[in-house]
Amino acid sequence: MADSAQTLDGPSRSMVEARGLVKAYGHVRALDTVDFRVETGEVVAIVGASGSGKSTLLRCLNYLDPPNEGDVWINGHLMGAVETVNGVRKASEREIRRHRADIGMVFQHFNLFPHMTVMQNIIEAPIAVRAMARGEAIEAARELLASVGLADKQDAFPAELSGGQQQRVAIARALAMRPRVMLFDEPTSALDPELVDEVLRVMRQLAQDSMTMLVVTHEMSFAEDVADRLVFFDKGKIIEQGKPAEVLRAPSHQRTQAFMQRILRRGQ
Numbered sequence: 001m002a003d004s005a006q007t008l009d010g011p012s013r014s015m016v017e018a019r020g021l022v023k024a025y026g027h028v029r030a031l032d033t034v035d036f037r038v039e040t041g042e043v044v045a046i047v048g049a050s051g052s053g054k055s056t057l058l059r060c061l062n063y064l065d066p067p068n069e070g071d072v073w074i075n076g077h078l079m080g081a082v083e084t085v086n087g088v089r090k091a092s093e094r095e096i097r098r099h100r101a102d103i104g105m106v107f108q109h110f111n112l113f114p115h116m117t118v119m120q121n122i123i124e125a126p127i128a129v130r131a132m133a134r135g136e137a138i139e140a141a142r143e144l145l146a147s148v149g150l151a152d153k154q155d156a157f158p159a160e161l162s163g164g165q166q167q168r169v170a171i172a173r174a175l176a177m178r179p180r181v182m183l184f185d186e187p188t189s190a191l192d193p194e195l196v197d198e199v200l201r202v203m204r205q206l207a208q209d210s211m212t213m214l215v216v217t218h219e220m221s222f223a224e225d226v227a228d229r230l231v232f233f234d235k236g237k238i239i240e241q242g243k244p245a246e247v248l249r250a251p252s253h254q255r256t257q258a259f260m261q262r263i264l265r266r267g268q
């Protein structure tokens with residue numbers, strides 16, 4: 001990128017790095033001094049109780065909701081800042097949108113544009129933000145739709161699709177921007193149980209294709225099979241992290257143990 005800002009303390013070599021992130025809503029510290037790093041190609045599962053700060057972390061990383069304190073680097077680029085000859089200055093909204101183009105985001109609710117077809121949903125941002133030629137965007141969208149198993153749905157409207165199909169379109173739409181990292185916020189928790197696997201299958205394939213991924217999820221078997229690392233949040237802090245199988249089988253923190261027991265009970 002033309003304006004790839006370096007940092008005062010040196011650029012990060014990780015795909016995602018956050019240092020000293022604080023985000024407060026009134027007196028609630030949704031993020032309480034979080035340091036966090038994700039290497040290129042790494043898949044990190046983020047788990048924790050409701051209200052522990054998982055969604056806030058994702059929103060701070062992509063600057064949809066900028067942190068009160070701390071710094072975020074995406075692919076070595078300091079978010080929200082631009083380096084000039086006179087030093088680092090705050091980025092404008094437009095510049096932040098451009099920084100965000102490297103980050104794909106998939107939410108619990110699919111957020112597709114209801115008045116646009118599947119194809120229009122996918123090509124809109126690449127044309128508007130990446131200035132991609134329409135023909136090229138359509139070609140890329142066809143390939144992406146095939147890769148998520150929806151080659152025959154390009155002319156459908158979102159309301160004509162199942163939840164699982166809509167979520168796969170949402171993933172294809174995020175990928176159409178050619179992001180360097182994908183953030184998923186509970187992508188399967190609004191789905192009927194029988195539709196969960198088709199979405200997880202697409203995410204598994206993406207991980208196999210070496211996409212860097214952060215996945216907030218309650219799907220522990222997915223986390224164990226696919227994630228390289230599991231990060232456990234509690235009250236705005238990371239209290240435990242490690243290889244998923246180890247954290248899941250033998251959590252060392254009492255609050256992680258209690259959380260895992262609740263999850264396991266629910267899964268029975």
Ligand SMILES: Nc1ncnc2c1ncn2[C@@H]1O[C@H](COP(=O)(O)OP(=O)(O)OP(=O)(O)O)[C@@H](O)[C@H]1O
Nearest residue numbers: 025028029030048049050051052053054055056057
């Ligand atoms: N826009 C907001 N305004 C006020 N408080 C907020 C806002 N967003 C989050 N919070 C608060 O910040 C804390 C962390 O919220 P967050 O949504 O990050 O939790 P979460 O771990 O994603 O929870 P869940 O599993 O329910 O999605 C909560 O106490 C929440 O009430």
Ligand SMILES: [Mg+2]
Nearest residue numbers: 054055056185
């Ligand atoms: Mg959340």
